[in-house]
Amino acid sequence: MDNRKSIEEVRADFPSLKRLRKGKPPIYLDNACTTLAPGQVIESIREYYTEYPSCSGTRSRHWFAQEVSERIEGNTRKGLKGSRQIIAEFINAGSEKEIIFTLNTTHAINTVALGFPFQPGDVVLLTDKEHNSNLVPWLKLQKTGRIKVDFTAPNDQDSFDLDAFERKVKTNRVKLVSMAYTSNVTGYTIPAKEIIKIAHQYGALVLLDGAQAVPHQTVDVQNLDVDFLTFSLHKMCGPRGVGVLYGKKEFLGQNPHEEDEAEHVIAPAILGGGTVADSTYHSYTLMLPPDRFEAGVQNYPAQIAAGVAIQYLQQIGMDRIRDHETSLNHFLTKELIHRYGDTGWFRIIGPQAASQRGGILTFEVKRPNAVGIAVELSEKNNVMIRDSVFCVHSYFNKMFGPEWTRPISHSDHRMVYRVSWYFYNTIEECQAFLETLDDVFKERGYI
Ligand SMILES: Cc1ncc(COP(=O)(O)O)c(C=O)c1O
Structure with missing residues (x-):
């Protein structure tokens, strides 16, 4: 794992791993939902509330406000990096002005959906496995007649079909391609660089929903040439309630009057305190990005802790995180297939090769009364x-x-289960999951 920290030392950073119930520790394999938080992140939140619990220096000019601002926006004179810069460097953004704090990925995607100047007839192209957060905002726009939603289908191996995708972009009026970089169902990571190249060739922009990708691998927005990227800090050891919308500078606007912006610029959907440079009873002028998109008093402790979380991940190393996750996937896939692969009722969803599913393994159990297994594993x-x-x-x-x-019929019962891990999970935990699952299957008479 890490040169500086063994996995035991890493695990010691997570207070929740020290809990016991019925004398046993937690085996947390629900990381695609949300991850655990290390003491460093928790401490930074405690520090905010005890030391400088105020708004930031963009509003107030006092001592506490300066301390908040320094931690978010940095202080070049003192050589301090703020969270915004830490995040910008983490994804290799060209400028920290391209980093917009949101509530989460959902909010970030909605910021684009509600703010992009779509013209009737524009198509937004998705995959067939999008999270509701990258589906419903587009369906809502479709209902109003502003866009048309279309989907590109996978190939027979359930991985991305670049040819089918190219046909769609070529023949439809695709304005935006919006896709999960890594699927939260299968763990499969789409070939983003090739997709972006093809999309740009036909004049479409690309939004990558990075909720399941940014926490697990190195993501370089300049190398990808992606137009928008969204992610949530709570899926990467960070605080809940803060996410990021990265947008290329040219799509975030520069003009104080929205109506004067170029046709591809997103307008802020929510306005209020912190977003405007001036207002009268009749008009207002906008701040420059990112401020124009960050309306109202912000979740300062979470924004500060976001930087701490990212530095923590950098210390572990993104390549090591990826390798560790893949090796656990190889182990779990091999074991599960060995145990239940030929039963006819057990099936891994998505590409069958463990190397293509990162830190996620989702399986279907098609047996009478297949529900409730997650509750039993926990109990x-x-x-x-x-x-x-x-x-x-x-x-x-x-x-x-x-x-x-x-x-209605027993023979049609089925349920889907997702196991998802992170760099602090061990092979012993995976073994314990397998043994407990085996017990459940035996008790139910499945095996
Ligand atoms: C692929 C994907 N997109 C979007 C989301 C939404 O993330 P959030 O709830 O943090 O907005 C998730 C969360 O599970 C996700 O996995």
């Missing part, structure tokens, strides 16, 4: 995984038919 051995549809209803409805979670 028996503190093993925490996720079940059901992971906010991707559309895909499972397509796969299994509507109402699939309430089938």
Whole structure:
């Protein structure tokens, strides 16, 4: 794992891993939902509330406000990096002005959906497995007649079909391609660089929903040439309630009057305190980005802790995180296939090669009364995984038919379970998951 920290030392940073229930520690394998927070992140939040619990220096000019601002915007005179710069460097943005703080990925995607100047007839192109956060905002726009939503299908191996994608972009009026960089259903990472190249060739912009990618691998926005990238800090050891919208400078605007902006510039959908340079009873002028997109008093402790979380990940090393996750996936995939691969009722969803599924393994159990396994794993051995549809209803409805979670016939019972890990999870935890799952299957008479 890390040169400086062994996995035991890393785990010691996470207070929640020290908890015991029925004398046993937690086995947290629900990291695609949200991750655990290390003491360093928790401490930075405690420090904010105890030491400088005020708004930032963009509003007030006093001592506490300066301390808040220094931690978010930095202080070049003192050689201090703020969270915004730390995040910009982490994803290799050209400027920290391209980093907009949002509430989360959902808010970041909605910022683009509500602010982009779409023209009737414009198409937004998605994959077939988008999280509701990257589907419903577009469906809502479609309802108002502003855009048309279209989908590109995967190939037979359930990985990205570049040819099918190119045909769609070539023949439709695609204005924006908006896709999960890594799927929260399968863990599969799309070939983003090739996708962006093709999209740009036909004049379409690209938004990558990086909620499951940015926490798990190096993401370089300049190298990708991506136009928008969204992610949530709570999925990367950071605080809840803060996310990021990265946007190329040219799409964030420079003009104080929205109506004078170029046609591809996103307008802020929510305005108020902190977003305007001036206002009269009749008009207002906008601040420059990122401020124009950050309305109202911000979640300062979370924005500060965001920088701490990212520095923590950098200390671990993104390449090591990726390697560790992949090696656990190889282990789990091999074991699960060995145990249940030929039963006919157990199936891994997505590409079958573990190397293509990062830190996620989702499987279907098609047996009578297949529900409730996640609860039993937690009750028996503190093993925490996720079940059901992971906010991707559309895909499972397509796969299994509507109402699939309430089938009438026993033979049609099925449930989907997702195991997702991070750099602090161990092979021993994966083993404990497997043994407990085996017990559950035996008790249910599945094996
Ligand atoms: C791929 C993907 N997109 C978007 C989201 C939404 O993230 P948030 O709830 O932090 O806005 C998630 C969360 O699970 C996700 O996995």
